[in-house]
Amino acid sequence: MAGDAAATLTGTSDGWLRCADGSHTRHAAEFGQAYHSLSGAREEAERRFVAGCRLRWLLAAGPVSVLDVGFGLGWNAAAALRVGQGQPLQLVSFERDPEILAWAGRFPHPEEYKEACRRVRQLAAQPEVEHSWPDGGSARLLLGDARESVARLPELAEQAAVFLDAFSPNTNPELWQAGFLTRLAERLPRRTLLATYSAATAVRLALLQAGFRLGRGPRVGSKASGSLATLDPQLPLPGFAPRQARKLRRWYTERIGQGLPPDAVAE
Numbered sequence: 001m002a003g004d005a006a007a008t009l010t011g012t013s014d015g016w017l018r019c020a021d022g023s024h025t026r027h028a029a030e031f032g033q034a035y036h037s038l039s040g041a042r043e044e045a046e047r048r049f050v051a052g053c054r055l056r057w058l059l060a061a062g063p064v065s066v067l068d069v070g071f072g073l074g075w076n077a078a079a080a081l082r083v084g085q086g087q088p089l090q091l092v093s094f095e096r097d098p099e100i101l102a103w104a105g106r107f108p109h110p111e112e113y114k115e116a117c118r119r120v121r122q123l124a125a126q127p128e129v130e131h132s133w134p135d136g137g138s139a140r141l142l143l144g145d146a147r148e149s150v151a152r153l154p155e156l157a158e159q160a161a162v163f164l165d166a167f168s169p170n171t172n173p174e175l176w177q178a179g180f181l182t183r184l185a186e187r188l189p190r191r192t193l194l195a196t197y198s199a200a201t202a203v204r205l206a207l208l209q210a211g212f213r214l215g216r217g218p219r220v221g222s223k224a225s226g227s228l229a230t231l232d233p234q235l236p237l238p239g240f241a242p243r244q245a246r247k248l249r250r251w252y253t254e255r256i257g258q259g260l261p262p263d264a265v266a267e
């Protein structure tokens with residue numbers, strides 16, 4: 001997500017920006033930031049979201065629903081569909097901006113993304129329609145504000161991965177707040193893993209408030225570690241340093257006015 005200034009960008013005549021890993025993103029004028037970290041749109045989709053949510057591991061155990069919060073250019077959706085080819089993966093994407101759909105799946109991409117990008121374009125061309133493919137995959141794009149679209153979620157599998165990828169919390173706050181996250185959590189199966197690039201304390205506290213257990217995300221590109229979260233009391237998460245975990249628990253008590261279950265913050 002949201003662009004940092006760490007990488008040198010090369011623009012193309014049709015508005016694509018080349019990230020440091022060679023993949024492409026665009027600039028969102030309304031938010032004053034790029035759709036991805038400038039160190040790499042592909043890197044972020046594959047490492048932050050697909051690997052962060054352990055998507056291959058979940059798929060090895062059975063069907064998985066991927067909730068793609070902030071479809072944008074469709075990089076995260078394409079990375080999930082690519083890993084899910086030939087597998088029982090159900091993608092549900094949320095997007096508010098109908099104009100960005102014209103660019104979705106149209107970024108320059110390598111051969112191995114050809115089929116996934118074709119599916120992303122299909123999804124963008126016909127939002128609200130259930131698309132299904134002979135290899136067992138299916139996808140649907142819910143067009144509108146995700147806070148409302150969450151009420152229209154189809155039935156989900158017993159395992160889910162959530163890619164929480166709105167623009168930065170200060171410019172696009174509504175998808176980072178406990179209200180939306182709680183509504184989403186109510187619809188998710190217990191065996192859910194959520195990944196996001198944000199390491200903001202307010203976002204971490206909102207995830208805890210929505211009932212997630214919280215862990216530290218991987219470092220990807222120029223970004224510090226993001227956050228990982230799960231609704232499953234049994235799933236291990238990468239832990240925080242003890243001092244940081246203590247701080248998060250203390251802040252939760254001070255700001256939210258309640259205590260946390262002992263294992264809510266992984267150490």
Ligand SMILES: C[S@@+](CC[C@H](N)C(=O)[O-])C[C@H]1O[C@@H](n2cnc3c(N)ncnc32)[C@H](O)[C@@H]1O
Binds near residue numbers: 001077096145147
């Ligand atoms: C950082 S971009 C996502 C990039 C995308 N994941 C990708 O891989 O190309 C954030 C996206 O969230 C969408 N968005 C922002 N607020 C939203 C809302 N309330 N409901 C649904 N989508 C929203 C924006 O229009 C934008 O496309």
